[in-house]
Amino acid sequence: xxxSTQNPTQPKLRWSELDEEDGEDLxxxxxxxxxxxxxxxxxxxxxEYKFNDDGNKVKxxxxxxxxxxxxxxxxxxALERRNWAKFGDAVREDVGSRLTMVSTEEILLERPRAPGSxxxxxxxxxxxxxxxxxxxxxxxxxxxxxKKGDHWTSRCPFKDLAAPAETFIDKPAASETAAAxxxxxxxxxxxxxxxxxxxxxxxxxxxxNDENSVRVTNLSExxxxxxxxxxxxxxxxxxxxxxxxxxKTGISRGFGFVNFVNKEDAQRAINKxxxxxxxxxxxxxxxxxxxxx
Amino acid sequence: MRPILxxxxxxxxxxxxxxxxxxLLFSCAKDHTPTVWFADNGERLGTYRGHNGAVWCCDVSxxxxxxxxxxxxxxxxxxxxxxxxxxxxxxxxxxARSVDFAVxxxxxxxxxxxxxxxxxxxxxxxxxxxxxDQGGESVLIxxxxxxxxxxxxxxxxxxxxxxxxxDAIVRIWDTETGKLLKESDKETGHKKTITxxxxxxxxxxxxxxxxxxxAKLWDARTLELIKTYVTERPVNAVTMSPLLDHxxxxxxxDASAVTTTDHRAGKFEAKFFDKILQEEIGGVKGHFGxxxxxxxxxxxxxxxxxxxxxxxxxxxxxxDYFNIKI
Numbered sequence: 001x002x003x004s005t006q007n008p009t010q011p012k013l014r015w016s017e018l019d020e021e022d023g024e025d026l027x028x029x030x031x032x033x034x035x036x037x038x039x040x041x042x043x044x045x046x047x048e049y050k051f052n053d054d055g056n057k058v059k060x061x062x063x064x065x066x067x068x069x070x071x072x073x074x075x076x077x078a079l080e081r082r083n084w085a086k087f088g089d090a091v092r093e094d095v096g097s098r099l100t101m102v103s104t105e106e107i108l109l110e111r112p113r114a115p116g117s118x119x120x121x122x123x124x125x126x127x128x129x130x131x132x133x134x135x136x137x138x139x140x141x142x143x144x145x146x147k148k149g150d151h152w153t154s155r156c157p158f159k160d161l162a163a164p165a166e167t168f169i170d171k172p173a174a175s176e177t178a179a180a181x182x183x184x185x186x187x188x189x190x191x192x193x194x195x196x197x198x199x200x201x202x203x204x205x206x207x208x209n210d211e212n213s214v215r216v217t218n219l220s221e222x223x224x225x226x227x228x229x230x231x232x233x234x235x236x237x238x239x240x241x242x243x244x245x246x247x248k249t250g251i252s253r254g255f256g257f258v259n260f261v262n263k264e265d266a267q268r269a270i271n272k273x274x275x276x277x278x279x280x281x282x283x284x285x286x287x288x289x290x291x292x293x
Numbered sequence: 294m295r296p297i298l299x300x301x302x303x304x305x306x307x308x309x310x311x312x313x314x315x316x317l318l319f320s321c322a323k324d325h326t327p328t329v330w331f332a333d334n335g336e337r338l339g340t341y342r343g344h345n346g347a348v349w350c351c352d353v354s355x356x357x358x359x360x361x362x363x364x365x366x367x368x369x370x371x372x373x374x375x376x377x378x379x380x381x382x383x384x385x386x387x388x389a390r391s392v393d394f395a396v397x398x399x400x401x402x403x404x405x406x407x408x409x410x411x412x413x414x415x416x417x418x419x420x421x422x423x424x425x426d427q428g429g430e431s432v433l434i435x436x437x438x439x440x441x442x443x444x445x446x447x448x449x450x451x452x453x454x455x456x457x458x459x460d461a462i463v464r465i466w467d468t469e470t471g472k473l474l475k476e477s478d479k480e481t482g483h484k485k486t487i488t489x490x491x492x493x494x495x496x497x498x499x500x501x502x503x504x505x506x507x508a509k510l511w512d513a514r515t516l517e518l519i520k521t522y523v524t525e526r527p528v529n530a531v532t533m534s535p536l537l538d539h540x541x542x543x544x545x546x547d548a549s550a551v552t553t554t555d556h557r558a559g560k561f562e563a564k565f566f567d568k569i570l571q572e573e574i575g576g577v578k579g580h581f582g583x584x585x586x587x588x589x590x591x592x593x594x595x596x597x598x599x600x601x602x603x604x605x606x607x608x609x610x611x612x613d614y615f616n617i618k619i
Contacts, residue, residue: 077357078316082331087377088340089326100335103296103606109565109575109614226611 030057038066041249065250106225106241212239212266213288217255219243220279224252231278232258236265257288294614296579297335299605301328306599308350309588312357317374318588318597319360320605323347327362329374332590332597335607339377343370350391350444354398359420361401363389369403371424380424387411391444394420395451400432402454404442413442415456417468433471438464444490446499448513455513457487457501465516475516482518483509488528494535494591502528508542510568520571526560530586536593537615538568543584543598563587563598567619574617579606 030049037044048060086093093099216228229241243256260266266287274285304323311318311332318332325344330337346366353360353374360372365388371380383389387408394401401420407413415435421427440459448455453474454466461484463477477483485505492499498519502508504527510520522540530543545561562576563584582601589596595609 075314075316078314081316081357081375084338084375086337086339087375088328088342090337090339093337099299099301099337100330101298101300103298103579105295105579107294107296107577107579107608109294109577109611109617110562111575112573226613230613 041251042066043248065248108229212260212263214258214260214266214270215255215286215288216258216273217284217286218281219252219254219256219283220281221252221254223256223279225256228256228258231273232260232269235260235269235272237261294608294611297607297609299330299335299337299607300603301330301337301340301605302326302603304347305582305601305603306586306605307348309586309597309599309605310351310353311588311590311597312353312374313355313591314357315591317353317357318605318607319351319353320586320599321348321351321362322599322603325364325366327351327360327372329360330605330607332595332607335605341370341372341377341379343372343379344368346388349389352392352394352401354394356398359398361392361394361403361420363392363403365389367405367408369401369418371420371427373424381427381429383416383418383429385416387413390441391446393446395447397451400447400451402445402447404445404456404458406441412436413438413440413458415442415445415454415466417454433468435466435471437473438462440486443486443488446490446492449496453513455490455499457490459486461485461487461503461505463487463490463501463511463516477511477516477518483507485527489531489587491531491533491587493533500531500533500540502531502542502544504528508540508566510540520568522566522571524564524573527583530584530598532587532589532596533568534589534593534596535591539574540566540568541587541589541596542566543587545580545583545601547583561600563596570619572619574619577608580604 030051033049034047035044036047042065044064044066046062046064048062050058050060052058214232219228223243225241225243228243229238232238232241237260238258239261240259241256242258244253245251246253258266258269260269270285270287273283276283276285299320302320302322302324306320306322308321309318316332317338318330319327320330321327325342325346325348327341327344327348328337329339329341341360341362344362344364344366346364348362348364351360351362358374359380360374361369362372363369367385367388369383369385369389369392371382372378373380383403385403385405388406389403390406391404392401399420401418403416403418405411405414405416413436416431417433417435418430419428419432435454435456438456438458438460442456442458444458445454445456447453447468448465452468454468455463456466457463462479462482464473465475466472467474483501483503483505485503487501487503489502490499492513496513498510498512500508500510506524506527508522508524508528508531509518510522511518522542524542524544526544526546528542528544532541533539534541541563543563561580561583562578564576565574566572567574577598580598580600580602584598584600586599587596595607597605597607599605
């Protein structure tokens with residue numbers, strides 16, 4: 001660099017000189033990259049320094065958790081490839097670029113029906129539906145998709161379809177409001193929230209999560225969502241399993257929630273598993289929300 | 294399972310391919326840069342810079358040293374897998390849609406799209422052992438099918454080439470004479486564009502996915518229709534488990550309609566079917582756009598999906614996947 005060779009005795013550069021050589025690389029002025037950890041929790045800290053667009057020095061601290069993946073059996077060639085140098089765009093990859101992330105959401109292979117059940121015996125969804133089913137479920141006709149005895153209009157999976165989109169519904173959604181709205185405001189933009197069939201509210205979505213929800217406390221640290229699912233699945237169809245996990249350490253906080261499709265199943269699970277010894281701890285299983293009835 | 298999300302592409306994914314050992318995953322997208330990832334933790338190993346158009350397809354040689362890519366910039370390129378260096382460029386007069394190395398990696402089949410006045414064609418190229426000796430001339434050119442040929446792969450012992458495309462007909466060609474040997478029946482076959490074709494691990498049968506919302510399993514020698522898997526979404530991508538009798542279908546509503554509807558109605562899950570009973574086993578959610586590419590790791594313990602949303606999702610199966618019973 002020209003400046004440093006001209007003034008070898010003057011390590012500090014004057015800002016006026018810095019400004020002149022605009023396009024040049026000033027990275028040598030920055031403190032070196034620092035990597036701390038990983039510590040016993042697997043938390044690794046990387047501290048980097050950078051110039052931002054305004055020319056200010058920025059310190060970037062990235063905290064990541066390192067996890068070991070199960071060792072797959074790899075061939076010799078594959079192990080060699082493991083040590084290949086990065087090339088192309090991967091060479092200049094920032095620590096903060098986060099190209100590869102592990103999903104925070106546990107994704108299950110969702111079975112179309114509970115294992116072991118016959119395709120014919122479809123359990124009615126929701127406790128209210130089960131009660132109604134005894135007294136003749138013919139009453140239940142979805143106004144959106146026209147299906148009989150499957151779900152209420154408010155639960156229709158197709159209710160957000162604005163127009164009868166070609167193929168994704170069994171019957172075209174014969175919504176009068178849609179026709180009226182289309183007639184009046186033809187060609188004008190209608191925001192998705194104002195479109196016909198979009199009467200869904202935020203509270204409606206939230207409610208879905210705490211229906212038939214069972215709280216499980218005093219779980220051992222090693223318990224993960226699949227374990228909980230395995231424990232609760234024998235009681236009936238489970239729609240959600242959640243184990244509270246410490247954001248930083250990834251260790252279970254000792255409680256979780258299980259949602260059942262049917263209320264009866266949830267009640268049976270509570271009766272059976274409350275006080276059950278699991279992984280040398282005694283589980284406490286109860287309704288997650290205080291019930292009025 | 295907690296999938297690994299890889300966001301290296303800025304445009305929709307088009308194709309995914311594992312190498313033979315299953316330690317590398319190659320991804321192609323409509324941005325111009327095919328990318329290679331480590332298949333265990335999803336770390337990016339490198340990118341192959343040089344194409345000037347959407348990259349539609351890729352294949353990797355058995356020794357994982359050479360990569361071939363076909364692109365809409367009217368070229369197919371050979372790459373050094375380790376360094377990302379370009380070895381050779383095959384020039385065409387229309388976009389290259391599908392590429393496939395033959396058994397032994399001495400030949401490659403490349404299909405080109407209909408473009409301007411040109412019809413679609415299937416080209417067979419010789420692949421030299423030493424890239425310096427590589428030439429661009431075709432050994433064989435097959436013509437005839439109307440519309441785009443979305444996929445062409447080698448049949449058993451490189452004796453045949455199996456092609457499928459927009460005209461919804463699966464064809465088997467003789468690689469010696471260039472003659473058309475077999476054609477799928479219009480009655481039992483697909484009704485709409487065939488979007489994808491995946492061979493079984495042993496090459497004895499193959500699976501085709503179509504916009505007619507079904508996937509069909511065919512015998513690779515006799516072109517006999519073995520099974521049909523019916524779903525309720527157009528199928529963009531198919532793959533088969535090399536370990537279990539499972540087939541996976543990916544798709545979803547057309548990308549142009551995605552924003553107008555709820556994500557649940559879009560049906561963007563990867564659907565697992567029992568290969569023999571043709572019954573649905575389950576679905577894996579996650580993408581917020583149609584699935585364009587699916588690939589199974591050759592060990593059968595993980596699979597990855599690439600979506601219109603630009604993400605590659607790498608799924609390592611939970612232990613209970615391996616004892617699913619119907």
